[in-house]
Amino acid sequence: MRFPSQKVFTKDRIVTSLFFLISPVLVGYFVYVCIGWNVVVSLSDWKGLTPSYNIVGFDQYANLFQDPVFLTALQNNLTLILLFVPTSLSLGLFLAILLDLKVRAEAVFRSIYLLPFALSFVITATLWAWMYNPSIGVINTLIERTGLGFLKSGWITDPNIALYCIVLAIIWQFSGYTMLIFLAGIKSIPESQIMAAEVDGAYGFELYRHVVIPQLKTPALSAFVVLMVFALKAFDFIFVLTGGGPGYSTYVLPLMMFRETFSMTHFAYGAAIATILFLVSLVIVVPYLYLSFRREKE
Amino acid sequence: MRFPKFRRLSLYILLVLLAFMFMLPLWTCFTTSFKTVEDVIYTVPMEPPVSPTTEPLRTAFDIMERPLLNSFMFTLAAMILSCLLGSINGYILTKIRFKGSNTVFLLFTIGIFIPYQAVLIPLVLTMSRLGLYNHIGGLILTHTAYGIPITTLLFRNFYGLIPDSLIMAAKTDGAGTWTIYRRIVLPLSLLPFVVAAVFQFTSIWNDFLFGVVLARGAEARPASVALANLKGTTEFQWNVQMAGTLWYALPVLVVYMILGKYLIRGYMAGAIKG
Numbered sequence: 049m050r051f052p053s054q055k056v057f058t059k060d061r062i063v064t065s066l067f068f069l070i071s072p073v074l075v076g077y078f079v080y081v082c083i084g085w086n087v088v089v090s091l092s093d094w095k096g097l098t099p100s101y102n103i104v105g106f107d108q109y110a111n112l113f114q115d116p117v118f119l120t121a122l123q124n125n126l127t128l129i130l131l132f133v134p135t136s137l138s139l140g141l142f143l144a145i146l147l148d149l150k151v152r153a154e155a156v157f158r159s160i161y162l163l164p165f166a167l168s169f170v171i172t173a174t175l176w177a178w179m180y181n182p183s184i185g186v187i188n189t190l191i192e193r194t195g196l197g198f199l200k201s202g203w204i205t206d207p208n209i210a211l212y213c214i215v216l217a218i219i220w221q222f223s224g225y226t227m228l229i230f231l232a233g234i235k236s237i238p239e240s241q242i243m244a245a246e247v248d249g250a251y252g253f254e255l256y257r258h259v260v261i262p263q264l265k266t267p268a269l270s271a272f273v274v275l276m277v278f279a280l281k282a283f284d285f286i287f288v289l290t291g292g293g294p295g296y297s298t299y300v301l302p303l304m305m306f307r308e309t310f311s312m313t314h315f316a317y318g319a320a321i322a323t324i325l326f327l328v329s330l331v332i333v334v335p336y337l338y339l340s341f342r343r344e345k346e
Numbered sequence: 347m348r349f350p351k352f353r354r355l356s357l358y359i360l361l362v363l364l365a366f367m368f369m370l371p372l373w374t375c376f377t378t379s380f381k382t383v384e385d386v387i388y389t390v391p392m393e394p395p396v397s398p399t400t401e402p403l404r405t406a407f408d409i410m411e412r413p414l415l416n417s418f419m420f421t422l423a424a425m426i427l428s429c430l431l432g433s434i435n436g437y438i439l440t441k442i443r444f445k446g447s448n449t450v451f452l453l454f455t456i457g458i459f460i461p462y463q464a465v466l467i468p469l470v471l472t473m474s475r476l477g478l479y480n481h482i483g484g485l486i487l488t489h490t491a492y493g494i495p496i497t498t499l500l501f502r503n504f505y506g507l508i509p510d511s512l513i514m515a516a517k518t519d520g521a522g523t524w525t526i527y528r529r530i531v532l533p534l535s536l537l538p539f540v541v542a543a544v545f546q547f548t549s550i551w552n553d554f555l556f557g558v559v560l561a562r563g564a565e566a567r568p569a570s571v572a573l574a575n576l577k578g579t580t581e582f583q584w585n586v587q588m589a590g591t592l593w594y595a596l597p598v599l600v601v602y603m604i605l606g607k608y609l610i611r612g613y614m615a616g617a618i619k620g
Contacts, residue, residue, distance in 0.1 A: 058522060060522030060523055060524045060525060061522065061523055061524075063524045064434075064438070064442075064522075064523040064524045064527070067431075067434045067524075068434055068435065068438045070431055071431050071432075071434070071435050071454075071494050071498065072450060074431075074490065074491040074494060075453070075454055075457055075491065075494050075495065077491075078465065078469070078488070078491035078492060079453075079456075079457045079460065079465065079491075079492075079495075080453070081468070082464075082465035082468035082469055082472070083460070083464050083465060085467075085468040085471075086464055086465060086466075086467055086468055089467055089468075099471075143364070146357065146360065146361060146364075147361075149357060151357070151358075151361065157361050157364075157365060159602075159606060160365045160368050160369060161364070161365070161368055162606075162610070163368065163369075163372070163602065164368060164371075164372075165613075166548055166598055166602045166606075166609060167552070167595060167598060168551070168552030168553075168554065168570055168594070168595070168598070169552070169554060170552075170554050170570045170573050170574055170594070171552075171573070171591050171594060171595045172371070173577075174375075174573065174577055174587060174588075174590075174591045175371035175372065175374075175375050175591065176371060177577065177587075178371070178374060178375065178378065178391070178584055178587070178588060179370075179371050179374070181584070184386065184387060184391075184584075185391070186370065186371070186374050186391040186392065189390050189391055190390075190392075193390060220367075220368065220371075224368070225613065228610060228613060228614070229614070232614055273459075277459050277461070280461060281461035281462070281463060283463070283554075283555055284554040284555060284570075287554075287558075287574075288554070288574050288577060302461070302463050305463045305466075306463075306466075306559075309466070309467060310559060315467060318467065319467055321463070322461075322463040322464045322466065322467070323464065325461045325463050325464060326460060326461060326463075326464035329459060329460060329461050330456075333456065333459040334456075337452065337455060337456065337459075341448075341452065
């Protein structure tokens with residue numbers, strides 16, 4: 049359907065066009081112009097509070113890859129992604145299968161598992177700060193009371209395991225979400241297929257392995273992209289829980305971008321980190337969107 | 347699927363155990379909020395307080411009151427604006443269409459996924475130029491702009507289900523584009539508005555990054571930033587910290603309990619055609 053071509057300037061059309069123009073202007077400016085502007089800043093030598101758009105090329109990027117702090121942050125980001133994404137996907141799938149077993153009060157369990165995902169990262173970070181507190185926190189107290197005192201640990205205050213503590217907490221927060229996506233995928237498989245497989249003798253977890261799970265590629269891909277993008281830009285949670293510490297043990301790229309830019313006023317340097325984050329997320333998101341758009345057209 | 351009785355039982359034990367692990371952090375937050383400093387030290391975190399007190403809740407509220415009010419103001423305003431704009435976009439992109447409308451939609455959709463770090467510096471510069479730094483208006487504008495991509499996606503999915511023939515019929519009756527939107531599309535939009543509103547309310551309310559770069563000052567400071575500050579300033583007063591967490595979590599918890607199923611629909615759409 050198209051606009052009628054003869055009357056171009058009816059009042060009606062002008063009103064619609066004006067309302068519709070607001071969004072492209074806002075998104076165009078705040079997303080695309082700002083991204084471009086950020087790239088320009090990253091090519092400059094802007095340091096300190098006075099803006100400088102003196103273009104020096106890729107100096108900042110070259111410096112980044114020689115900066116041990118950047119390499120540490122990059123490595124932490126990768127560790128985070130490698131541990132967090134597969135574990136959240138598997139745990140979510142596991143929860144979805146459990147709830148698919150004709151469980152009574154399924155809705156109650158589902159709401160409980162999904163609840164952490166609805167909460168702000170500032171809330172979950174505060175909650176886990178209390179969980180992990182070494183002296184009187186929940187985990188160490190629990191461990192002590194059950195006679196497993198030797199397992200007590202400094203948790204987020206121990207640089208050797210702080211990053212794993214963060215991964216555990218964000219798995220807690222996200223596996224309800226992956227569960228939800230998988231559960232919807234399972235529910236969309238036609239009942240007749242399941243019954244046919246059951247007639248063929250597939251039973252229990254066999255049924256899931258051979259019939260259900262192979263059909264969950266689409267939800268798995270959606271969840272994968274969402275988790276990847278999150279793991280890449282994870283800021284709030286780590287900023288509030290550990291601030292990147294102890295030392296640089298939980299320092300990740302988004303944290304470094306923030307610190308370099310807003311605490312140390314290394315604007316060009318921070319902008320370069322932001323540009324790298326943006327490019328990496330494009331590599332993940334664009335093929336995915338391309339696939340979804342093509343699937344929609346079919 | 348049918349299971350022998352024994353395995354059924356172990357399934358439920360597993361489910362309850364998992365539920366316990368998922369709820370533990372929230373439960374201890376709740377119990378700790380009602381404890382005196384002595385109770386925090388001498389009782390197990392999971393236990394209810396020995397001498398319950400509302401003192402921590404009152405102390406935390408005094409600190410969080412103004413930020414909570416700020417958060418309510420910009421969250422509601424940006425929620426309404428982004429939903430209205432998303433609705434108009436969804437309508438144009440599904441029912442009017444124009445040359446390049448698919449490209450516009452694609453460009454919007456990318457906006458859902460970009461790491462906001464990539465826009466932070468220009469955003470801060472823009473807001474200070476506009477005089478909206480440390481200002482509720484700056485947060486409203488920011489959250490509206492970055493909310494448009496997801497609300498457009500939500501409304502577009504719903505409006506795709508309205509038959510084109512309905513629009514065509516109205517058009518033959520001489521109704522214009524805007525009239526069709528107001529008289530036909532909008533009255534059918536209650537469900538997508540609830541879904542988008544619930545989704546936007548929770549995500550704007552939960553935001554920390556925009557708040558911390560745009561409104562660290564007291565004038566417009568969001569509750570998320572105030573809670574992070576509270577965590578820094580009350581290092582050993584866990585009861586006050588947990589009480590502050592409870593206050594900030596409360597609106598989302600209420601929304602989740604009452605309108606959870608709509609929020610779930612928003613999450614599903616966010617995963618683009620799962």
